[in-house]
Amino acid sequence: MSTQHTSHPPLYVGCATGFSGDRTDGAGPVVDTLIALGGGVLNFETLAERTLALAQIEKRKNPALGYEPLLADLVGPVLKRCLDHKIQIVSNFGAANPQAAAQRIFALAREQNLRQPRIAVVFGDDLTQPAQLKFLLNKLGSDIDPARVVSANAYIGAFEIAQALKEGADIVVTGRVSDPSLTLGPAIAHFGWDMDDWHKMGCGTMAGHMLECGTQVSGGYYSVPGQKSVPGMDRIGFPIAEIRADGSFSVFKAANTGGLVDDRTGREQILYEVHDPARYLTPDVTADITQATITQEGPDRIRIEGIQGHTRPAELKVNVCYDNGFLAEAEISYAGFRARERAALAGETVRKRIGHLLPLRVDLIGAISIFGDDAGELMGKGLPESRDVRLRVAGVHIDKEVAEKILREVTSLYCCGPAGGGGVRTSLRPRLDTLSCTIPRESVPCGYHFVEEQRA
């Protein structure tokens, strides 16, 4: 450890969303806490695997859209405080259209009579140019029609984010980057870490990993009544990491909020979506948590040490999303005596009528549903008694008219089905499938630039 590095004050990074669709009121307490600590960085993580494909569909309909639909709700309430207190915002809420997201933020600043922020946009993750798609589909060995591809994005790393912050960005807007890079990038910029200092890359990455699902480390996705209690779940605080120059870090939550940060919430989250704990792969590093420790450092505060890092993967991961037909789902409820038997008979009736047209899944919600497998093997082992059962029939077909038959058949159970069925609800949605591969870094021409405000 060089004295040059240890002389740096710690960096505080807060994360105010864990996915697109998360609560939008988490940022206020995080920003207030960062201000009290003397500043820091605010992350919004808003891109699950599918979110980007949905954003591409929006962008096709309207070239000014395709970024996080709740952007204004997320940023609007905290933009003034962030600009006044030099809290940088780093987020992947640019989704399929980071340029348009940047313009929306300029407009927000103008609406609030704030100074114009310096906004940098990271580009290059989008690989939907015809030549790129051809290359990807070839690499995937897929014969799908390129016209069915909705989105194709590489997961890019922390370098561009770090450079933009070093050059004075107030806000960095990205599309697809690896989630932990949203935190690692600011740490690289703050501490001046070298990008081949694998230990530090591992530490910053795992700090980001702990933050990237928002409250999943601070009491969300944790509570079991009577066993694991979490206070104030209606106002759970979003998490903040204190990252130190030596790479060790602590995680706590925004002040004056509900929720819980302890060694148990921490252990659940550090292993979340991890496969081999010695090889957690990101574009930036191969992180290794096999020697990690999590200790309670104080109330709602844990300290994570022992993270290791190894050389980053040679290639970048790419997701290709494509249209693959329609998902049809329809439900009807049965209650009272022999409810389970009536719901099961209704399911069998639908199977007899259209089971030859497409594979169907039948759930008896209230008896067996989400534990069950698509083939119905678990259900075949026996059903628990239940007096309030909701039949769900689901299927996918490339042809919309075939998929729609599920909706019609369940609806017609109102009159033609077993006694006492009620409460039909139906849904038909386009189905998006994902293919993944890795490609050489040279095939992903990523970079960043500062954006000018475009006024109509």
Add this chain to the structure above:
Amino acid sequence: MNATIVQPSIQLPLYQLAHGRAGDKGNTSNISVIAWDAACFELLVAQATEEKVAQWFGYRHPIQVTRYVLPKLHAMNFVLEGILDGGVNDALNLDTHGKGLSFWMMDMPIDVPKTLAETLNVKEYRHTA
């Protein structure tokens, strides 16, 4: 002969001894199993084996079950390949991610020596013969 079997023991569901969370990538689920109490970690390592977990999830026909043991966290990470009916892409399950599957894991029975169970402050359990 395993020493834990010789002693009088009771059978407890895993959730009395551990907590955990499920995550997904494609058709693979990872489920953490984290000891509530460091005192029962060794017991969990001895009993929550790859074979037993593969059997417990047998109706989902895992292609492979790999267990990673993290002694410093008193935790194990189970990676179950091929149990999500295709996962977010292809499954017809309401829960395409298999987010609820940690709770299937947590019902797995574990034999616990009575002497250990008494120190764990366990509220509900059933006796084995």
